[in-house]
Amino acid sequence: MHVPDGFFDAPTSVATGLIAAGAVGFSLQRANREIRETGPALAGLTAAFVFAVQMVNFPVGAGTSGHLLGGALAAALVGPWSAVLVMSTVLLVQGLLFADGGLTALGTNITLMGLITVLVGYFLTRAVLKALPRRVGSVVPAATVGALVSVPVAALAFTGLYAIGGAVDIPLSKLATAMVGWHILVGIGEAVITAAVLGAVVATRPDLVYAARHLQQDLVLVDADGNTSTVSPDRPIAAKPAGRSLGVGIAVTLVVAGGLSLFASAHPDGLEFVGAKLGFETAAKSSAAAGSPLADYGVSGIGNSEVSGALAGIIGVLVTIVLGLALAKLASLRANKAS
Amino acid sequence: MSGPAIHVERLVFAYPDGRQALFGVDFTVEHGERVALLGPNGAGKTTLVLHLNGILGSVAGGTGSGGIQIGGTGLHREHLAVIRRKVGLVFQDPDDQLFMPTVRDDVAFGPANLGLRGAELDERVHEALVQVGMQDHADLAPHHLSFGQRRRVAVATVLAMRPEVLVLDEPSSNLDPAARRELADILSELDVTLLMITHDLPYALQLCERSLLMDDGRIVADGKTRDLLGDAELMSAHRLELPYGFDPLSVSGPER
Amino acid sequence: MSGDGLLVAVDSRVHRVPAQVKLVALFVFVLAVVSTPAPVFWAFGLYAAMLVAAVVVAKLPVHVVSRRLAVETPFIVFALLLPFVATGPRIDVLGLELSQSGVLGAWNVLAKGTLGVVAAILLSATTAPRDLLAGLERLRLPATLVAILSFMIRYLSVVSDDLHRMRIARESRGYAGGRVGHLKAVAGGVGGLFVRSFERGERVHLAMRSRGYTGRMPLLSQAGAVRSQWLEGLTISLLAVLIAVMARVVGL
Ligand SMILES: Nc1ncnc2c1ncn2[C@@H]1O[C@H](COP(=O)(O)OP(=O)(O)O)[C@@H](O)[C@H]1O
Ligand SMILES: [Mg+2]
Numbered sequence: 001m002h003v004p005d006g007f008f009d010a011p012t013s014v015a016t017g018l019i020a021a022g023a024v025g026f027s028l029q030r031a032n033r034e035i036r037e038t039g040p041a042l043a044g045l046t047a048a049f050v051f052a053v054q055m056v057n058f059p060v061g062a063g064t065s066g067h068l069l070g071g072a073l074a075a076a077l078v079g080p081w082s083a084v085l086v087m088s089t090v091l092l093v094q095g096l097l098f099a100d101g102g103l104t105a106l107g108t109n110i111t112l113m114g115l116i117t118v119l120v121g122y123f124l125t126r127a128v129l130k131a132l133p134r135r136v137g138s139v140v141p142a143a144t145v146g147a148l149v150s151v152p153v154a155a156l157a158f159t160g161l162y163a164i165g166g167a168v169d170i171p172l173s174k175l176a177t178a179m180v181g182w183h184i185l186v187g188i189g190e191a192v193i194t195a196a197v198l199g200a201v202v203a204t205r206p207d208l209v210y211a212a213r214h215l216q217q218d219l220v221l222v223d224a225d226g227n228t229s230t231v232s233p234d235r236p237i238a239a240k241p242a243g244r245s246l247g248v249g250i251a252v253t254l255v256v257a258g259g260l261s262l263f264a265s266a267h268p269d270g271l272e273f274v275g276a277k278l279g280f281e282t283a284a285k286s287s288a289a290a291g292s293p294l295a296d297y298g299v300s301g302i303g304n305s306e307v308s309g310a311l312a313g314i315i316g317v318l319v320t321i322v323l324g325l326a327l328a329k330l331a332s333l334r335a336n337k338a339s
Numbered sequence: 340m341s342g343p344a345i346h347v348e349r350l351v352f353a354y355p356d357g358r359q360a361l362f363g364v365d366f367t368v369e370h371g372e373r374v375a376l377l378g379p380n381g382a383g384k385t386t387l388v389l390h391l392n393g394i395l396g397s398v399a400g401g402t403g404s405g406g407i408q409i410g411g412t413g414l415h416r417e418h419l420a421v422i423r424r425k426v427g428l429v430f431q432d433p434d435d436q437l438f439m440p441t442v443r444d445d446v447a448f449g450p451a452n453l454g455l456r457g458a459e460l461d462e463r464v465h466e467a468l469v470q471v472g473m474q475d476h477a478d479l480a481p482h483h484l485s486f487g488q489r490r491r492v493a494v495a496t497v498l499a500m501r502p503e504v505l506v507l508d509e510p511s512s513n514l515d516p517a518a519r520r521e522l523a524d525i526l527s528e529l530d531v532t533l534l535m536i537t538h539d540l541p542y543a544l545q546l547c548e549r550s551l552l553m554d555d556g557r558i559v560a561d562g563k564t565r566d567l568l569g570d571a572e573l574m575s576a577h578r579l580e581l582p583y584g585f586d587p588l589s590v591s592g593p594e595r
Numbered sequence: 596m597s598g599d600g601l602l603v604a605v606d607s608r609v610h611r612v613p614a615q616v617k618l619v620a621l622f623v624f625v626l627a628v629v630s631t632p633a634p635v636f637w638a639f640g641l642y643a644a645m646l647v648a649a650v651v652v653a654k655l656p657v658h659v660v661s662r663r664l665a666v667e668t669p670f671i672v673f674a675l676l677l678p679f680v681a682t683g684p685r686i687d688v689l690g691l692e693l694s695q696s697g698v699l700g701a702w703n704v705l706a707k708g709t710l711g712v713v714a715a716i717l718l719s720a721t722t723a724p725r726d727l728l729a730g731l732e733r734l735r736l737p738a739t740l741v742a743i744l745s746f747m748i749r750y751l752s753v754v755s756d757d758l759h760r761m762r763i764a765r766e767s768r769g770y771a772g773g774r775v776g777h778l779k780a781v782a783g784g785v786g787g788l789f790v791r792s793f794e795r796g797e798r799v800h801l802a803m804r805s806r807g808y809t810g811r812m813p814l815l816s817q818a819g820a821v822r823s824q825w826l827e828g829l830t831i832s833l834l835a836v837l838i839a840v841m842a843r844v845v846g847l
Binding site: 003004005006007009010013024025028032035036038039040041042043044045046047048049051052053055056077085086088089090092093095096097098099102103104105168169170171174192193195196197198199200201203204205208 | 600601618621622625626628629630663670677680681682683694696697699700701703704706707708710711712714715716718719724727737739740742743744745746747748749750751753754755757758781782783785786787788789790792793794795796797799800803804808810812
C-alpha cells in the first residue's frame, strides 16, 4: 500500500503530511515517559522488527500474496503512541533508505499505515479485551480482532483520500468495494499472523505485551533466609484502565470508516455514475482487468445506487468486526477449555 | 576511605516476569585482583554483574534487596553516575554494546556522556582504539566488522571511560583461537581490577588467579582458580567440565 | 536487508554533497514534479533528462536503479487499470474503449511515481546512513525520532539476519506442512523474533545506561553546509521548480 509520489494531488499530500506531522508530534509527547524509561533503542528495535516482518509474505488467494502491515501488532506490543512512532520510523526508512514510498506521499503513507491501523487496532483490542476473561492470554483473540479490522479500515481511508485527491475520477463505490473486499482478505492474513506472534510472546514473555500489562499477576519473592513475600510486578508504565476503550474503539473505527465513506460518496464533482457504471462494465469484461482485485470485487457492486455502494465499505468493516468478535469468542472458549 | 573494589552483600533479585535469579549473593574483590566468575548456564552470573553498576536491582527500580559497594561507595541512586564511571561493563554480545552508526561514535559515546568534548574526546577515543588495536577501523559501521573485531571495539568503548573495575561477560565466547589469544593479550596488559564471567576454564586459569563459582543464584565456591578447577567433585556437581586432555595442575597461571 | 540501504559506495560529486542539502533537494524536486500538470509532456522529459544526468554524475550502475524501480509495481498495475475504470469521454485505442481521463491519469501516476522513485534512489544510493541521520538532525527532526531511526538502521541487518537464520533452521529440519501449518510455523518464528528483538532492545538500553546515558544522545553532525554546497546540491531542484512554473504558465 506504499503510495508513490504523484498518486494524490498536492493539496491532499500536504494535508495528510500535516496530519502525520501532528500525529507524530503528539505521539512523541505521549510516548515521552515510556521512551525515557525503556530507551529509544527499544523503539528502534521494534521498528527493525516490523521492517523485517513486512518482508514475510503470505498467500491471499488468486495467486497473489500480501504482507503484514504490523500496525495493530505493534500497538498491542508497545502501546499506541510508541507504535505510531515505530510505524512512522519504518516508513521513513523505507522511503529514505530504500526508495519505497514517495517522499511527498510520506504523510499519506504515515496516515494510512502508521496512524489509522495503529489506532483502530489498539482501541479495538482494548475494547474486546474488556469483554474477555481477565488474563494476559486474552490479548491474543482481542488483537486478532484489532488486526482484522484495522486493514480494511485503512483501505477505506485510502478510498476516502482518493475521493478527495485522486488524479482521475473513478467510481468510488466500486473502488471502496474493491479495496475493502480485497483488504478484508489481507486483514485475515494480518489477523492470523498477529495472533500467532502475540501467542508466542505471551507464552515466553507475557510481561512484554503492553496491551495486557494491567492483567499481570503478582510476583513471589524468596530472600536469602528463605522467607517469601509477594510484590506487584515491576510495571514502569501502567496501561490506562480499560474504562472507555470500548466506546473509543468503536468510535474510532466508525468515525474513520463511516466518515470517510460518506465523504467519499458525497464528493460533488467526483462522480458521474451513469458513465461510471457503463465504463466499469466494459472494463470488467476486458481481459486486461481480469484477475485483478478491482475486477474481482468491483463487479459485484454493479447496479447499486451510489449511496448503498459507498455504504458497502462500512458494511464490509462491520462484517469484519462481527466476524472478528465471533472468532475472539470462539478462541477464548477454546482457551478456557484448554486451561 | 577507599574500601574493596567490589563488595556485595546478601543480594536478592527477581526479574519482572517473576523469575528469581539471585538468592542472596555475598563476595568481595580487592583492588587489582583478577577474578573469574564461573558457573553453568542460567546460574545468574549475567544478572549479578548487571547489578554492579546499578542497571539492574532495586536502585534501578527492580524487585530485590541487599547491598553493593564499589571502592567504598555505596550503590545508591545519588551515586549512580560515579559508580557507572568506576565500573566498566562489557556485554556478552558485542551487537548489544555497539549501537551507534560507526566505531568512532560508539567509543565516543561513554566519554561524551562524561562531559568530554572536542580534541580531548578525540584523543580519548583514539587511545582506547589503540589499546585494542582497532585505530584503523574508526569510521566503519559495526556490521562491517568481524565478530572478533566487534568484541575488541566493545572492550574499547568501556576502556574509553577509564574504569577502575572492568567486568566482562564471556569475553572469549564465539572467538576463533587467534582472536581469543589477541584478546587475552589485551586483557592481561590492562591495569585494572578484573571480573570476568567465562565458560572457558583454561582462559580463567590463564588470566585470573582467583575464581568464584556460582550456581542457582548463589556463590557456591570461592578460591584459587587452580584449586577449584582441580576439584573434580565440585566441578561435576555444577556442570563444569575441563576441555579434553587439559590438566589445571600442569599449566602455568598468572599467580607468582 | 543490509543496514546500508541502497548505498553504492563510490566517490562522486553527488556523494560529496552534504546529506541535509540532498534531502531538501529531493523534496523540492519531487514537489515540483508532483505539481506539474500531467499533459505538459515536455516538462516531464526535462525532469527525466536532469535525473539521468545526475545518475551519471553519481556513477550509479544502471541495474541498481532499474532493480529498485520494481517497488513501484503495485501502482503500475493500478495505473494500467485506470484507463478502463475511469469515467468521462471514451477514446478508441487498438479496439479497446478507454477513458480519456483514465489514460491521462495512468500517465500521471506512472510519470510522477517513476521520477519520484528515481530521485529517491539517487538520494539513498549516494548517502551513507550515518550521514542521512546527521542530515535529518541538521534539519531539526526531533531528537527522539532521530535516535529511534538510528537504532532501527543499526539493527536492521541484525534483526534480518535473525529472521533469516530462523528460516534456515526451520527449512533445514525438513519442514513440509500444508499452507496452514506453514503459516503457523512462520508466525511462531516471527513471535520468537519479536521476543529476541525486544530483549536486545532492553540489553542495548542497559549497555547505554552503563556508559552514562541519561536520556540525551550525542549529536552526530558537526559542520553545516556552506552556501556553495547548497547551490550545487539544489541546482536540479531549482531548475525543476522553474520548469514547473513554466509548465503552469504554458498550460494556461
Ligand atoms: N530479562 C530476563 N527476564 C526474565 N528472566 C531472565 C532474564 N534474564 C535472565 N533471566 C533468567 O534469570 C536466570 C539467570 O540468568 P543469567 O543471569 O542470564 O544466567 P547466566 O548468565 O549465569 O547464564 C535464568 O533462569 C534466566 O532465564
Ligand atoms: Mg550469561
